[in-house]
Amino acid sequence: MSVATVPLPVIAQRVSREAWVARAGVILLVAWLVLSIALPLWALLSKSFQNANGEFIGVANYLRYFSTPSLFNSIFNSVGVAIATTVIVIPLAFVYAYALTRTRMRFKGLFYAAAMLPLFAPSLLSAISLIYLFGNQGLLKGLMFGSSIYGANGIIVAQVFYCFPHALIIAVTALALADARLYEVADALGTRKSRIFRTVTLPGAKFGLINAAFVVFTLVVTDFGIAKVIGGQFNVLATDAYKQVVGQQNFEMGAVVGMVLLVPAVLAFVIDRMVQRRQVALLSARAVPLEPKQNRPRDAALMVYCLVIGGILVGVLGTAIWASFITYWPYNLTPTLKNYDFANFDPGGWSPYFTSIWMATLAAVFGTGIVFTGAYVVEKTRVMPGGRMIAHLLAMLPMAVPGLVLGLGYVFFVNARWNPLGFLYGTLAVLVINSIAHFYTVAHITSLTALKQIDPEFESVSASLKVPFWRTFARVTVPICWPAILDIAIYIFVNALTTVSAVIFLYGPDTKLAAIAIVHMDEMGASAAAAGMATMIVFTALGAKLLQLLLDRLLFTRLQAWRKR
Amino acid sequence: MRMDASVKSMQSGSANTAGPFLRIRALAKRFGAFTALKDIDLDVAKGEFVCFLGPSGCGKTTLLRAIAGLDPQDEGLIEIAGRDVSNLPPAARDFGIVFQSYALFPNLTVAANVGYGLVNRRAGRAAMDARVKELLALVGLPEQGTKYPGQLSGGQQQRVALARALATSPGLLLLDEPLSALDARVRVRLREEIKQLQRRLGVTTIMVTHDQEEALAMADRIVVMREGVIEQVGTPSEIYRKPATAFVADFVGTMTFLDAQVSGPDRLRFGTIELACNSINGFAHGAAVRIGLRPEEIRVRNIDAATPNRIDARVSLLDFLGAFCRARLEPEAAPGVAILADFSANLMRDLSVVEGQTLTIALPPESLRVFAKS
Ligand SMILES: Nc1ncnc2c1ncn2[C@@H]1O[C@H](COP(=O)(O)OP(=O)(O)OP(=O)(O)O)[C@@H](O)[C@H]1O
Numbered sequence A: 001m002s003v004a005t006v007p008l009p010v011i012a013q014r015v016s017r018e019a020w021v022a023r024a025g026v027i028l029l030v031a032w033l034v035l036s037i038a039l040p041l042w043a044l045l046s047k048s049f050q051n052a053n054g055e056f057i058g059v060a061n062y063l064r065y066f067s068t069p070s071l072f073n074s075i076f077n078s079v080g081v082a083i084a085t086t087v088i089v090i091p092l093a094f095v096y097a098y099a100l101t102r103t104r105m106r107f108k109g110l111f112y113a114a115a116m117l118p119l120f121a122p123s124l125l126s127a128i129s130l131i132y133l134f135g136n137q138g139l140l141k142g143l144m145f146g147s148s149i150y151g152a153n154g155i156i157v158a159q160v161f162y163c164f165p166h167a168l169i170i171a172v173t174a175l176a177l178a179d180a181r182l183y184e185v186a187d188a189l190g191t192r193k194s195r196i197f198r199t200v201t202l203p204g205a206k207f208g209l210i211n212a213a214f215v216v217f218t219l220v221v222t223d224f225g226i227a228k229v230i231g232g233q234f235n236v237l238a239t240d241a242y243k244q245v246v247g248q249q250n251f252e253m254g255a256v257v258g259m260v261l262l263v264p265a266v267l268a269f270v271i272d273r274m275v276q277r278r279q280v281a282l283l284s285a286r287a288v289p290l291e292p293k294q295n296r297p298r299d300a301a302l303m304v305y306c307l308v309i310g311g312i313l314v315g316v317l318g319t320a321i322w323a324s325f326i327t328y329w330p331y332n333l334t335p336t337l338k339n340y341d342f343a344n345f346d347p348g349g350w351s352p353y354f355t356s357i358w359m360a361t362l363a364a365v366f367g368t369g370i371v372f373t374g375a376y377v378v379e380k381t382r383v384m385p386g387g388r389m390i391a392h393l394l395a396m397l398p399m400a401v402p403g404l405v406l407g408l409g410y411v412f413f414v415n416a417r418w419n420p421l422g423f424l425y426g427t428l429a430v431l432v433i434n435s436i437a438h439f440y441t442v443a444h445i446t447s448l449t450a451l452k453q454i455d456p457e458f459e460s461v462s463a464s465l466k467v468p469f470w471r472t473f474a475r476v477t478v479p480i481c482w483p484a485i486l487d488i489a490i491y492i493f494v495n496a497l498t499t500v501s502a503v504i505f506l507y508g509p510d511t512k513l514a515a516i517a518i519v520h521m522d523e524m525g526a527s528a529a530a531a532g533m534a535t536m537i538v539f540t541a542l543g544a545k546l547l548q549l550l551l552d553r554l555l556f557t558r559l560q561a562w563r564k565r
Numbered sequence B: 001m002r003m004d005a006s007v008k009s010m011q012s013g014s015a016n017t018a019g020p021f022l023r024i025r026a027l028a029k030r031f032g033a034f035t036a037l038k039d040i041d042l043d044v045a046k047g048e049f050v051c052f053l054g055p056s057g058c059g060k061t062t063l064l065r066a067i068a069g070l071d072p073q074d075e076g077l078i079e080i081a082g083r084d085v086s087n088l089p090p091a092a093r094d095f096g097i098v099f100q101s102y103a104l105f106p107n108l109t110v111a112a113n114v115g116y117g118l119v120n121r122r123a124g125r126a127a128m129d130a131r132v133k134e135l136l137a138l139v140g141l142p143e144q145g146t147k148y149p150g151q152l153s154g155g156q157q158q159r160v161a162l163a164r165a166l167a168t169s170p171g172l173l174l175l176d177e178p179l180s181a182l183d184a185r186v187r188v189r190l191r192e193e194i195k196q197l198q199r200r201l202g203v204t205t206i207m208v209t210h211d212q213e214e215a216l217a218m219a220d221r222i223v224v225m226r227e228g229v230i231e232q233v234g235t236p237s238e239i240y241r242k243p244a245t246a247f248v249a250d251f252v253g254t255m256t257f258l259d260a261q262v263s264g265p266d267r268l269r270f271g272t273i274e275l276a277c278n279s280i281n282g283f284a285h286g287a288a289v290r291i292g293l294r295p296e297e298i299r300v301r302n303i304d305a306a307t308p309n310r311i312d313a314r315v316s317l318l319d320f321l322g323a324f325c326r327a328r329l330e331p332e333a334a335p336g337v338a339i340l341a342d343f344s345a346n347l348m349r350d351l352s353v354v355e356g357q358t359l360t361i362a363l364p365p366e367s368l369r370v371f372a373k374s
C-alpha cells in the first residue's frame, strides 16, 4: 500500500453546453408548471381568505359558508349523488369488462367501442338525452310514473352514462392482466367456479376496481354540465360555484366552494394512492396470459348483457343526436336542419364551434409538445434532480384538481391586481393554457410510460459519440414515441373540445366555446340547438379519433418499418 | 495499492505518451450513504485489454461509468492519455462504449447507427459512407447496412454496437458486459473476435464482466474487485496461480479451503496432518491460516515414499462433468473435511476410481496457497 501522493480533488463535473441546455429545460418546465398550475391554485386558496376588497379576513368566508345551510347542504348532495353513481356504475362496468376480457363472446371490439362513445361527448349530452326521453315532453315520460327526472335521480342516471367508459377502461385493464396458471392450478384442485371467481378473479381485479370507484366518485363530484342541465332545484357543489361566481359575482364565496370541491377530489386521490401502494405486482414477468375457454351458456348470457347495456348507451346518446334533427319534439318528428342554424339561438352562431376546434387544436399541438418534452427532461436528463422532482410533482397535481376548481383559480389568478398577465383574460391563449394544464397529468403519465420503455443508455451513447442529446431526442426518441405522441395529442384535443367545467369562467366575448354555447342555449330552453351543437362536438371528436387510427396505421406501415421483424 | 504500468503494451505505431494511457488515483464514489467505490488506483497501458472482474454489485459498472464521465466520481483523479479528465463531461473525453443492452437506435438502419457519431464531424457524405462500410466489414457484417437492428440476431447487434463505438476511432473502448446477453456458443465465438479486433486496432480496452472464464480468456490483465475496492490486479495466470487473497482464489476458479496452523518454517499443520509448502506467506509461527488448493493440482499417480504431503483419503462422492470427474475426498486423518479434486477421464479409467474407495493422494507443496484466516 502506498500513500496516495496525489491530492484528492472533490469532483464537480464541468457543466457542458449540453448540461446548460438541459438545465434551461428544467427551469423552463418548472416555471411553466408553476405559472399554469401552482399559481392559479394559490390564487384560489388566497382568495378564499379575502374579502371583496382583497383584504385578508381569515376564515370568515368559511364560517359564513358553513353557517348557511343552503350552501353546505350541497356537500351532502354532491357526495350522495357521487356515492350512488359509483355503487351503480362499478358493478355494471365490471360485468361488461368481464364479458370483454374473460369470454369468447363475439364482437368484443364493437361492444368496447360502443361503451367508449360517452368519452367523445360533453358530459351534459347524456343529461340532454334523458330530458328528451323522460323530461316534461319526454318520449317515455310514462315510465316515470309521475316522478320527475329533474333532480338527484336525473343526475345519477346521467352520471352513470358519463362515467361508464371511465370505469370500464380501468376494469378492462385490471381484468386483462391475469395469470392463466392461477386458474389452471385452481381447476386442477377441483375448485368450484364460484369459488375461483371469489378467490382468484376478484382479488386480481380488486385494486383496479377500487381505483375505478375513486375515479368515478371524483368525476361525479366535480362534474358541472350534468347537474347544470338536469339538476333542477337540486344544488351540488359544482353548480354552487358557478352560481356564486357567474350569477352573484361573489368571488370569495366561489373560492370557498372551489376549496370545498377540492377536498373530496384530493381525498379520493390520496386514499386511492395509499391503497394502490399496497398492491403487489400480481403479474410476474413469467405469467402466462389467460386465454378464455369456450363456455356457450356463459358467453351467450354475457352477450345479451352487453347488447342491453351497450344498446342503452348508444340509444340514449343517440336520442340527443336524433332529437337535434327533429322539428318539434315530440309532436312533430319530421327531420330538419333548422336546429343547426345556431345564429337563431345564440348570438355567436357557428363561431363557438370553430373557436372550439381552433382552441382544441392549439392545445393539442402545444400541449403535446410541452408535455412530451417536459416528460423527456424529467425522465432522461440527469441535471438538477431537485428541479426535476418538483416538475414531476407539479405535473401530477392536475389529476387531483377538478376542472371547475382549476378554472376558478385561473379567473382569480389572471384577474389578480398584482398579475401583469391580466391582459390574457378572455383570450384564446388563456383557454389553451388552461386546457393544457387541466389535462396535463394523463398526458404526462402517458409520455413517461413511453419514455421508460426506451433504453436508458441512449443518452449515454450519444454523449460518448459527442452527439448532443437534443439531436438524439429528435432523431430517435420522438420517432420511436410517435404512437404515444399521437395518442396524447388526440386525448388533449378531444378533452379540450368536450370540457365545460374549466373554461366556463374563462371565455371572453370573442372566445366563446361550443361547449359553453351548449350550456347557454340549454339555459334559454333551446335544447334542440344545444343537442345540435353537442352532436357537432361528438362527430368532430369521433373524427379526430378516426384520424388517429388512420395515422397510426399509416405510421406503422410507412414510417415505422423498423418495427417489423 | 500501487500497480505498475503493464510490461506488455501493444503499440499501434501512434505517438507514445510517457506513462500509462489511463491513470486513476484515489477514486471514490458514493450513492448517498453507500460507498460504491473507494481508494481505486489503477494504471492501464496503451493498447492493453483490461477486464474488471467481480461478483454482482461490486462496483464494476460504476467504475466504468466514472471513467466515461457518465456518473462522475465523488473524489479522485482520472487521466486519459496524460490529460486530466476528472471533471470533464463525457463528450469532452475520448471513448467509445458498448452497453450490455447494446442501446442500438431501433428506428435507424444499421448503417445510420454506425455512422451516428460521424455526422457531426463534417467529413462529407462520401467519406462517411466509406467509413461506415469499412467498419461494417471490420466487424464482419459487410452487407447488413440497410437492415434495422430488430432484424438482426443478438450477436449481430452486438457487432453493430461495437462498430458504432469504434466509428470515431476513440482512444479508449469501454465494454460493459458486452457478451452476457448472448447464448454460450455465440459468446465464445465473439470473445475471440473482439479480442482479435482489439489486437489489430491496438485500442486500449476495458471490459466489465462477471464471467471469470471470459476474463481469463480475453484480458491482458484482470482487475478483481470486491465491494468497491480492488482486490488484485494481474495477468490471468497471475490471478489464477497466485491469487492475492482467498476471495480472489475462490472467485477465479475453484478452490478448496482448509483451516490450518503454521507449525514451522514452510510447515503447516492441518488436523493431525503435517504439510510442507513452498511459502508460508510471511505468517508467524502458530498463526491460524487457510490453505487453498485447486482441484486440478491434486496428484494421484506416481506417488512413492518420497512424495511429500501424502495422505490417504476416501472418495466420498464423484460428480461426472464430462471431460473430467470432480471427486470429493475425505482424508482418513480428518474425516468430515472435504477436498475437491478433478480427475481426468483417463485417470478414472486407468485407476478405475469408484465411490467409497480409499486413494493415496499428494498435495504438492508448490500448489498450497496460504491465506489469512478471515
Ligand atoms: N444510481 C445508484 N444509486 C444507488 N446505488 C447504486 C446506483 N448505481 C449502483 N448502485 C450500487 O452500487 C453498487 C455497485 O453497482 P454496480 O452497478 O457498479 O455493480 P456491478 O459490479 O456492475 O454489478 P453487476 O455485475 O450486477 O452489473 C451496487 O451495490 C449498487 O446497488
Ligand SMILES: [Mg+2]
Pocket (backbone or CB within 6 Å): B060, B061, B062, B208
Ligand atoms: Mg454492471
